[in-house]
Amino acid sequence: MEHRTIGELMTRRVVSVQLDTPFKDIAQILADNAVSAVPVLDSIGRPAGIVSEADLLRKAADRSDLSGRTPLPHLEAWERERSEGRSAGELMSAPAVCAHPEWTVVEAARLMEVQNVKRLPVVDETDALLGIVSRSDLLRVFLRKDKAIKEEISREVIGRTARLGAAGVTADVVQGQVVLHGSVDDPLLIPVLVRMCASVDGVVSVSEDLKPAMASGSVGGSGAAS
Missing domain, CATH: 3.30.1340.30 (Histidine-containing Protein; Chain: A;)
Structure with a gap:
């Protein structure tokens, strides 16, 4: 039996940012492209992580109000450090959890479940970015x-x-x-x-x-x- 592969289901035209892309530019890119997250690429085009709306909102949620209260006192040290980030490399979830184009839907779905992620950058044998696959992409097999x-x-x-x-x-x-x-x-x-x-x-x-x-x-x- 032949199964549809991640290479067939993935989105090939991927919007991405660089490690040094500023916070406000990331927010604008997400809004302009109507996406909730983008891969963060290193200097040679390999996914280093994912930066999402949730990563950006963590900064807003962690700001102290005028009374000096910190809204999220429960944050771990690494989470607080990320909430104080100013660029994609500081804000992103890393390392990037990636898939390969020859994988089946089952393989990608299992990885998403184990890693608790909503999307996977798809890379080739050199780890260069080829596309991105989301949960909604995987559900297309049920259509x-x-x-x-x-x-x-x-x-x-x-x-x-x-x-x-x-x-x-x-x-x-x-x-x-x-x-x-x-x-x-x-x-x-x-x-x-x-x-x-x-x-x-x-x-x-x-x-x-x-x-x-x-x-x-x-x-x-x-x-x-x-």
Whole structure:
């Protein structure tokens, strides 16, 4: 089965800033381009970090008011140092957590979850910036049409396992939800089919109503379905 890669889903025209880009310029770039974060590039074009609206707002939130109260007394030392930053290199979240263009949606989604980030710069083998992929980009695989999902399952899952005993299996797909019907020669094939279907791009869930082939027909060969 072929999966859409991060290289296919990423945004290629990336707005970025340099390490020495001033605070106000970053705010203007975010506003002008209607984005919530941008990669921060080093002198040779490699992502050094990400600077976001949240990083900029930390400065406003940490300012003392006229009474001398500090709104965020709980900040760790490193967070307070970043809140006092004046340039992208001082304000950014670093190091940059990056993806590669050949990665699958699953690989990128897992990295986002583990690192608790909303977007990943996409880099080549030299760490040069190629694009950026966001959570919304990854969700585009779920916009795939039910007909396309069903065709791939019929071809790549059922078709490839037919000789193993899945020739009697059919699939229904509604709103990305797959239901497998029919019979299999070996019950051990059922979890294999479910896992294979779940790995198809655009699938939301998989359930099955599969029976062993011997149980699907009546004893004595009358052909009546059980």
